[in-house]
Amino acid sequence: MGKNAGTKPEVTVVIPNYQGIKYIGACLDSLYGGSMVPEVIVVDNGSKDGSAELLAKLTSKRGNGKYPSCRLVRFQENRGFPAAVNTGIRLAKAGYVILLNNDTEVDRDFVKNLYRAIRRRKDAFSVSAKVLSLRQPEIIDDAGDLYCSLGWAFALGKGKKRTAYRKNAEIFASCACAAVYRKSVFETIGYFDENHFAYLEDIDVGYRARISGYRNYYTPDALAYHAGSAVSGSRYNDFKVRLSSRNSIYLVYKNMPFLQMLLNLPFLAAGTGIKALFFLKKGMGKAYVEGLLDGIRLSLSEEGRRQKVPYRQECFWNYVKIQLELWQNTMRRITG
Numbered sequence: 001m002g003k004n005a006g007t008k009p010e011v012t013v014v015i016p017n018y019q020g021i022k023y024i025g026a027c028l029d030s031l032y033g034g035s036m037v038p039e040v041i042v043v044d045n046g047s048k049d050g051s052a053e054l055l056a057k058l059t060s061k062r063g064n065g066k067y068p069s070c071r072l073v074r075f076q077e078n079r080g081f082p083a084a085v086n087t088g089i090r091l092a093k094a095g096y097v098i099l100l101n102n103d104t105e106v107d108r109d110f111v112k113n114l115y116r117a118i119r120r121r122k123d124a125f126s127v128s129a130k131v132l133s134l135r136q137p138e139i140i141d142d143a144g145d146l147y148c149s150l151g152w153a154f155a156l157g158k159g160k161k162r163t164a165y166r167k168n169a170e171i172f173a174s175c176a177c178a179a180v181y182r183k184s185v186f187e188t189i190g191y192f193d194e195n196h197f198a199y200l201e202d203i204d205v206g207y208r209a210r211i212s213g214y215r216n217y218y219t220p221d222a223l224a225y226h227a228g229s230a231v232s233g234s235r236y237n238d239f240k241v242r243l244s245s246r247n248s249i250y251l252v253y254k255n256m257p258f259l260q261m262l263l264n265l266p267f268l269a270a271g272t273g274i275k276a277l278f279f280l281k282k283g284m285g286k287a288y289v290e291g292l293l294d295g296i297r298l299s300l301s302e303e304g305r306r307q308k309v310p311y312r313q314e315c316f317w318n319y320v321k322i323q324l325e326l327w328q329n330t331m332r333r334i335t336g
Helices: 024-032 051-058 081-091 110-119 183-189 201-211 238-255 258-281 285-300 302-307 313-335
Strands: 012-017 039-045 071-075 096-100 104-106 124-133 140-142 145-147 153-155 169-171 178-182 215-226
Touching: 012 024, 012 051, 012 081, 024 039, 024 051, 024 104, 024 110, 039 051, 039 081, 051 071, 071 081, 081 096, 096 110, 110 124, 110 178, 110 215, 124 201, 145 201, 145 313, 178 183, 178 215, 183 201, 201 215, 201 238, 201 313, 238 258, 238 285, 238 302, 258 285, 258 313, 285 302
Parallel strands: 012 039, 012 096, 039 071, 124 215
Antiparallel strands: 096 178, 104 215, 124 140, 124 178, 145 153, 169 215
16 A cells, blocks of 8 residues: 555645654654555744754755655745645645644554545545554543534543544544545635634634535544644643634634524633633633634634635535534533
């Protein structure tokens, strides 16, 4: 199943890199040491920590590069996660594209098992891997993502033992930290929304796929190990809180028709209030509220309105299914 010279690759791996000097070398080592070696594209987001120079050395075509087949694209500035992965996806020669964070290492059969998982499901837009903590590999970091009517996205399995979530399952959206996507679907639903810059862009693209009738899945057979918060520095900080709250508003505006927004308004108001209190206690209430206001401004802007998913009558039952799932996921989140 490996890639042969002169043939079209079966799968492409796209790695966005920003300030990944501590991790990118090990990430590539694990990828190229796998049982199925894919086409690999690394997109550097204007790194200033030396990782771009390290990548240039590793991918050198002059005979001294460790991975000369790896393609490196370098931006002059940080254009955000969506811009980086969109560039890689468009350059990918394969029909299936794996997105992989730079602060991950993967199991030997990671690529092969993700590729097989999405090939088995003709209705799949994406398949999410089982992501374990790099520092505590006995702990799950992500087993697929859910989204609920409170306006919250959450990772299944986070903090639980690695022996949990051992079955294939349908999820709301894949975590773009380590997931495979069917490239052709992007031409139908659009690519990652670059207005997000970072956070919730994977929920957004998975949501859009669901509206169009595609599905997202999780497989425990593909294992990745994730350091987490390698760029932002911590689980909670003003940068992440502000961007996440902004994008949570924008996500609802983009994907829900007006009547669905009204239907969910009590839940969304409750979810926003609960998070406001949570971040207020952490001393980040100002960042959270500023993010909400930014999200409203973005949604009402010309660019925000242009990105709104138009309602299509033929997708009515997809909206119904999504709404029922939002309520079900709310109960799942509340009950733990």
